[in-house]
Amino acid sequence: MKHQQHSLFVDLKDYHLHVRQLTPLHGSLAPVLYLHGAIENGRIFYSHSGKGLASFLADQGFIGYAVDFAGRGLSQPSLADGLQQNQQQLICHDIPRLIEHFYDLHQQPLILMCHSWGGVLAAASLARHPHLLQKVKAKVCFGTKRVISVRSLAKWLKIDMVWNSLAPWLSRQPGYLPAKRWRLGADDEPRQFLLDTIRWIKGAPFRDCTDGFDYQQACQQAMWPAIWHFAAEHDRVLGHPKDVQAFIAECAQREAKFSLLGKTQGYSQNYDHISMLTHPAAATEHFQELTLWLKSL
Numbered sequence: 001m002k003h004q005q006h007s008l009f010v011d012l013k014d015y016h017l018h019v020r021q022l023t024p025l026h027g028s029l030a031p032v033l034y035l036h037g038a039i040e041n042g043r044i045f046y047s048h049s050g051k052g053l054a055s056f057l058a059d060q061g062f063i064g065y066a067v068d069f070a071g072r073g074l075s076q077p078s079l080a081d082g083l084q085q086n087q088q089q090l091i092c093h094d095i096p097r098l099i100e101h102f103y104d105l106h107q108q109p110l111i112l113m114c115h116s117w118g119g120v121l122a123a124a125s126l127a128r129h130p131h132l133l134q135k136v137k138a139k140v141c142f143g144t145k146r147v148i149s150v151r152s153l154a155k156w157l158k159i160d161m162v163w164n165s166l167a168p169w170l171s172r173q174p175g176y177l178p179a180k181r182w183r184l185g186a187d188d189e190p191r192q193f194l195l196d197t198i199r200w201i202k203g204a205p206f207r208d209c210t211d212g213f214d215y216q217q218a219c220q221q222a223m224w225p226a227i228w229h230f231a232a233e234h235d236r237v238l239g240h241p242k243d244v245q246a247f248i249a250e251c252a253q254r255e256a257k258f259s260l261l262g263k264t265q266g267y268s269q270n271y272d273h274i275s276m277l278t279h280p281a282a283a284t285e286h287f288q289e290l291t292l293w294l295k296s297l
Helices: 053-059 087-106 117-128 130-135 153-172 191-201 215-221 241-250 280-284 286-296
Strands: 003-011 016-024 032-035 064-067 110-115 136-142 226-232 257-261
Touching: 003 053, 003 087, 016 053, 032 053, 032 087, 032 117, 053 064, 053 110, 053 286, 064 087, 087 110, 087 117, 087 130, 087 191, 110 117, 117 130, 117 136, 117 215, 117 241, 130 136, 153 191, 226 241, 226 286, 241 257, 257 286, 280 286
Parallel strands: 032 064, 032 110, 110 136, 136 226, 226 257
Antiparallel strands: 003 016, 016 064
16 A cells, blocks of 8 residues: 555534545645545545555545535534535535635645446535536546436335435434435435435436526536546446436536446446446556556646
């Protein structure tokens, strides 16, 4: 392992966000801010033993900051303590504050590295706050979609029945989705945040669930940085390649790179929504390609 790790907290007044800092042992390239998706936390990007994308990029010289969103991971307070959050708070408050905090710390534009729903929130935040775009060097998304349009038995079970129907019921009494207890994901989710995601997943317009701000129109006007979207061959529901491409089109990211991770594209694995970030083979395949691209920017 060619990097060191330690935890820090970013004070956002009503809560403290836990951030895992991964620092190269020798030198430092551009800083990377890692934003996770729903029912997970920053651990999707790293492990204490040195595995994962954030660990890999730190070994290549990129200092990284893997965030736990409010109430998730080691952020304080926890959802069990009564913390509530909706999508707008992340889009309008937390993500802008994180970008500004680490931009000010390094005095150079950041690379945003997003998994799944984290990429949707980041796009909305940048479109709504265009002054942030000059503080972002590149945006990379793994399995990011906003609407799940595919039709299949797996989609009916995982999304229509569990996420859209069962999850809201499970979240009514505690005020949050106890996803860890029911083995639905790696972390719990605030109830209002869950309800906001359901509206968009079902195909509601790309507008704010709280005040109606038109994110799609703002995206059309945004001067996007370099962007690369990855989709996985075996991601049949949570980040289906067609839904990933639909999100690219919706955001008007016309110059974005797109890569499908599967054996027919020359990779050793047919990756899925999680293994695209966690499979050991990723370190010798698309992680290497991504590193070369980031160093070329």
